[in-house]
Amino acid sequence: MxxxxxxxxxxxxxxxxxxxxxxxxxxxxxxxxxxGEVILVCVSNLNIKKHIKLKPRFQKLFKVGSIHRGLIxxxxxxxxxxKDLWIKFNENSIVIISKQIVPLSNRIYGPxxxxxxxxxxxxxxxxxxxx
Numbered sequence: 751m752x753x754x755x756x757x758x759x760x761x762x763x764x765x766x767x768x769x770x771x772x773x774x775x776x777x778x779x780x781x782x783x784x785x786g787e788v789i790l791v792c793v794s795n796l797n798i799k800k801h802i803k804l805k806p807r808f809q810k811l812f813k814v815g816s817i818h819r820g821l822i823x824x825x826x827x828x829x830x831x832x833k834d835l836w837i838k839f840n841e842n843s844i845v846i847i848s849k850q851i852v853p854l855s856n857r858i859y860g861p862x863x864x865x866x867x868x869x870x871x872x873x874x875x876x877x878x879x880x881x
Contacts, residue, residue, distance in 0.1 A: 751827045752783040752842060758791060761823065761843045763855035764812055765801035768794045769820065769844065783822060785829050786866055788851065791820040791844060811854075820844035821851065821873070823862055837863070845873070 752758070752771050760766040769791035774783045783789050793816050801809060824839035831837055839861075846854045851870055858877040867874030 751825065752789060752822060753781060756842060757794070758820065758822075759841050759843045760820075760846060761859045762845050762853060763800075763857040763859075764808070764846055765797050765804055766793050766795070766812055766846065767797050769818075770794050771820075772817070775819070784827070785822055785825050785863070786869065787822055788847070789820050789822065789844070790817060791846075792817055818846050818854075819849065821847050821853075821866075821870070823858075823866060824860065829863070831865075 752774070754771055756771045758769050758771060760769055771789050772792050773790040774780060775788045775790060776783065793812065793814050796812065796814060801812070804812070822844055824841060824843040826839060826842055829837045843860065845858055848854060852872045853876060856876055858873070862873065862877050
């Protein structure tokens with residue numbers, strides 16, 4: 751469950767390390783987001799070594815304080831898949847995406863749920879859906 755001002759780990763090939771949730775893009779007045787939802791994030795920390803290796807157009811795009819959309823791929827809260835099967839991760843993680851829910855990078859680190867790969871085919875084609 752992600753709320754406003756939650757610190758999130760970014761698990762893709764962009765140079766962003768940490769981001770903060772600033773808005774939940776969801777119908778209604780819900781104040782929490784769950785696994786598989788889209789949120790607005792503000793970049794708070796960059797990896798300078800990776801940032802230098804990026805193409806110049808991506809260096810301009812990913813700066814501290816810039817606002818992007820993020821898809822929640824892992825949360826610390828339990829996720830109920832089927833009867834008597836709960837899945838829980840160690841961190842809150844997102845992937846930076848575009849408006850069409852296509853990842854901006856060409857690689858995602860760590861496990862991705864099978865449900866996300868089915869729901870968002872563009873996410874499933876660049877990663878191995880392990881769980």
